[in-house]
Amino acid sequence: MASTFSESVNRYVDRAADLLELEEVVRVLLADPYRQIDVQVPIHADDGSVHTFRGYRVQHNGARGPFKGGLRYHPDTDLDEVRALASLMTWKSALLDLPFGGAKGGMTLDPSSLSLRELEAATRSFTHAISGVIGPHADILAPDVNTDARVMGWIMDAYSSQAGWSPAVVTGKPLELEGVPGRLEATGRGVVSIAVSTLTALGQTLTGRRVAIQGFGNVGRHVARFAAEQGAVIVGVSDVSGGRHRTEGIDVPALLADAGPGVLLKEVTVGDFITNDELLGLECDVLVPAALENAIDGGNASAVRAPLVLEAANHPITPEADAVLRDAGVTVVPDILANAGGVTGSYFEWTANLTAFRWSEERFNQELTTFLDRAFQSVWACHLERRVDLRTAAYMVGLAKVAEAVRLRGLA
Ligand code: NAD
Numbered sequence: 001m002a003s004t005f006s007e008s009v010n011r012y013v014d015r016a017a018d019l020l021e022l023e024e025v026v027r028v029l030l031a032d033p034y035r036q037i038d039v040q041v042p043i044h045a046d047d048g049s050v051h052t053f054r055g056y057r058v059q060h061n062g063a064r065g066p067f068k069g070g071l072r073y074h075p076d077t078d079l080d081e082v083r084a085l086a087s088l089m090t091w092k093s094a095l096l097d098l099p100f101g102g103a104k105g106g107m108t109l110d111p112s113s114l115s116l117r118e119l120e121a122a123t124r125s126f127t128h129a130i131s132g133v134i135g136p137h138a139d140i141l142a143p144d145v146n147t148d149a150r151v152m153g154w155i156m157d158a159y160s161s162q163a164g165w166s167p168a169v170v171t172g173k174p175l176e177l178e179g180v181p182g183r184l185e186a187t188g189r190g191v192v193s194i195a196v197s198t199l200t201a202l203g204q205t206l207t208g209r210r211v212a213i214q215g216f217g218n219v220g221r222h223v224a225r226f227a228a229e230q231g232a233v234i235v236g237v238s239d240v241s242g243g244r245h246r247t248e249g250i251d252v253p254a255l256l257a258d259a260g261p262g263v264l265l266k267e268v269t270v271g272d273f274i275t276n277d278e279l280l281g282l283e284c285d286v287l288v289p290a291a292l293e294n295a296i297d298g299g300n301a302s303a304v305r306a307p308l309v310l311e312a313a314n315h316p317i318t319p320e321a322d323a324v325l326r327d328a329g330v331t332v333v334p335d336i337l338a339n340a341g342g343v344t345g346s347y348f349e350w351t352a353n354l355t356a357f358r359w360s361e362e363r364f365n366q367e368l369t370t371f372l373d374r375a376f377q378s379v380w381a382c383h384l385e386r387r388v389d390l391r392t393a394a395y396m397v398g399l400a401k402v403a404e405a406v407r408l409r410g411l412a
Helices: 005-020 024-030 079-095 116-130 149-163 183-201 218-229 252-258 276-280 319-327 341-355 361-386 390-408
Strands: 035-044 050-061 067-074 102-108 139-143 210-214 233-239 242-245 272-274 286-289 308-310 331-333
Touching (some): 005 390, 050 079, 079 361, 102 116, 139 149, 183 331, 183 341, 218 233, 218 252, 331 390
Parallel strands (some): 067 139, 210 233
């Protein structure tokens, strides 16, 4: 039977724990989440009827600080998915040496089937349902799939109406509501920064490299923009409707102008149409899956032709596909490193909110590069010293820090 998402993540954790020779008591404490919440989220629909959704918040491990993690809205979201994503946040925050534990939230809903008023009502209802366990020093939310700055503003308002002014309960907020310049772009900027570090370590540059990107949401569109600005040739991009392709390189500013919010790539005219399957098999130097988990699995992994894959999405490659790519000599930069610009930017926003000091965008971007490069260097050093792939190295670095915090707090 195929593994669930959280079982797949646990396989990576177990491999790193074996290599670190973690003592049994620490392994037991890290094996399952600290807290899992599964709540009913009722709203009054526009037609006057009462509608309910399921909402989840999983707080995986808080040994290193308050829980931290995004909130996604998707019809397929369930508790297992949120549990897996919460675990990834624990290792990612530790790898970046941020003072956070790991958490994730989600609601099983299709936002495109709701009016704006219904979406706001569901967000407020969910926030009230979990308000007892979140807070600036308890658990801090952020945007993820199908949630954005506006949703974060509603969360801040709903929470603050109970607890008093609390911008630090959520990051990725609108700039007018104590968001910080740079956060919106931080995940995509970080992916490109890690791409540059990886290529440099491999003796290459991003300039002239052919890049294909699956997913054209907040992460994917910023990867396209920043990679193109650094001289990469964007040969393909895709979203849920399909994608656009041009061997000589897509005009990214023109594409970004055409494919604004709510516009699907099948509707724009820049480049030629391709399917998502074709995009994953494009002839390119760097493939960036930036959509959803399990996009590359045992069935399509052998179609990947890129020698370098950066996991901009969380868990876009199943363990079976990971093995296929490794055997084919493909370098995979794991999610907990490649997309860590998001939580790092959230850390800067949280810091700015707690100190009520405004960061400039220049300082934000400088610190982002510094944090990401430091994490990359620690992973690369572990990869060379222990002769393990980059994913195993990243888990080893993150896991070692969490394990030490668990020991020092006397929990073990
Ligand atoms: P988003 O909702 O803004 O965009 C998702 C994109 O994926 C959209 O373009 C959508 O059309 C596309 N998509 C959905 N299903 C698809 C499919 N089957 N095939 C191809 N494309 C498909 O979400 P996002 O915030 O850009 O997040 C994308 C990924 O990055 C997720 O895995 C998320 O967990 C991860 N991530 C996001 C952030 C962040 O700051 N937003 C941070 C770290 C990691």
